[in-house]
Amino acid sequence: MALRGGLPTEAGFVGVEGPRLVEEALQSGCPIAAVLFSESGDRHRDRLAPLLHPDQIAFPILRTTDHLFEGLADTEHPQGVAALVKPRTVTLDDLLSAPASACAPLLVVLAGVQDPGNVGTILRTAAAFGATGAIAAASGQSGTASPYSPKALRASAGATLHLPVLAGMSLAILLTQLRIANVHALASSVHDTLGVHLPAQSGFSPSLLGDAVSPLLLPWQVDWCQPIALLVGNEGAGLSEEIVRSADARIRIPMASGVESLNAAAAAAVLFYEAARQRSTLQAKREGTP
């Protein structure tokens, strides 16, 4: 049982540590291979007891010494409880069709986000604002940190186990599939200029499609009730120019002069909030509430 490293086992299980993440794993409905307590981790048994009733679980509860647990654990101060959990498997087709609860798919595409903490925080934020799924994509040299690494799982506060996540897809193939499925690919960036110097279009282009150069929109100029895939690029370099050009639109978060950029997680929070705001307003209209 290796918790380190964050790579799934051959059977697709990943390790999660600490009472909060183990609780999330047990509540997620994802398959569990085992739960492991160290001697000092026994203090968390009460909190987890309702989820570990012997009649209702099909996995073993293992015990180990503190010393052995420390050897397995990824964290510096392990809390003595861990689980092996298999994140839900999801296909691109699943992600491209709208779930019953949402008006249209709202996907986050991590395209070269290299800090595991940012990967986790972005997934947590996306889930909080009603994203329907996430894709961790690789493009050229720049991959995305695994959403299943211990640091990413911790930063996600368990959201990675609740949100449908598809990992390891090629960005070029994904962009083609999004176009076929009529899901609008939006290029976001932490930089005011998206790191790419295309001429800014003046005024507001209501259509996200059919422009030779993808339009540059403010967040509130985007119709977030459409099927959307939001592309989030590398922390430093942003999205590659090729990706930005093949997106249906580019989004510029307006910023006061003198401020270079937001951090990646704050930028994602702002954009998913705007999506939630518009979707919530639309839903309220449909339900006839003011």
Add this chain to the structure above:
Amino acid sequence: MALRGGLPTEAGFVGVEGPRLVEEALQSGCPIAAVLFSESGDRHRDRLAPLLHPDQIAFPILRTTDHLFEGLADTEHPQGVAALVKPRTVTLDDLLSAPASACAPLLVVLAGVQDPGNVGTILRTAAAFGATGAIAAASGQSGTASPYSPKALRASAGATLHLPVLAGMSLAILLTQLRIANVHALASSVHDTLGVHLPAQSGFSPSLLGDAVSPLLLPWQVDWCQPIALLVGNEGAGLSEEIVRSADARIRIPMASGVESLNAAAAAAVLFYEAARQRSTLQAKREGTP
């Protein structure tokens, strides 16, 4: 010259380290006591040269050995350049009157934010979205981390030197002053319920004043074009119940079920974005642009 600790010197100077923050300090227009280069820090001289022209500066440029610099520096891997800078002094009256560039004051009040990184990130985010000032307040046992600590300054990416910041004010006095000045105090929190179980009001209350229990609003139900002071509480405990009750309104960031909270910086980003969106739309209307 003590860079450690983040407490201003008797004359009110704080130390900033690294070429980026030193550059920000030199550009901020704030008084500088000295700039210090170590031997290996000399590689940053070219970048800073335009700001250090001997004819135009009234402060000394000091040199030291790498060994001495390491003893002074707060960071583990110091970059060999530092400055002593005096952040702009600001009074509450300054903050309560609208600057010419903004439609009304938009203040962020840090009320018990204990992580210096969060303090810095929140100031950076507030500045990015056009906040007109910040107040680091203390209430009861819970103080706010100094905005001038090395970690907070780094996380702010220099915004602390550009945004007018008032530190060390009592929260109780501040709330009274805000009421007198007709600045609306809004209680925000990273928790969906704000950590306080007041009955949620149904519907939208267009007036933020005159309610016995402060109304609970979604971010887009707040009129952010008014004079606003946004109260941001402790990362874990949020704002105290007393503070929440004396605020003019409470803001609940809507979140999908199963997600406990956003991190403090992401929540601040969302709320200041909403303010920027409304203020930008108002300004566009005034200017007659669509």
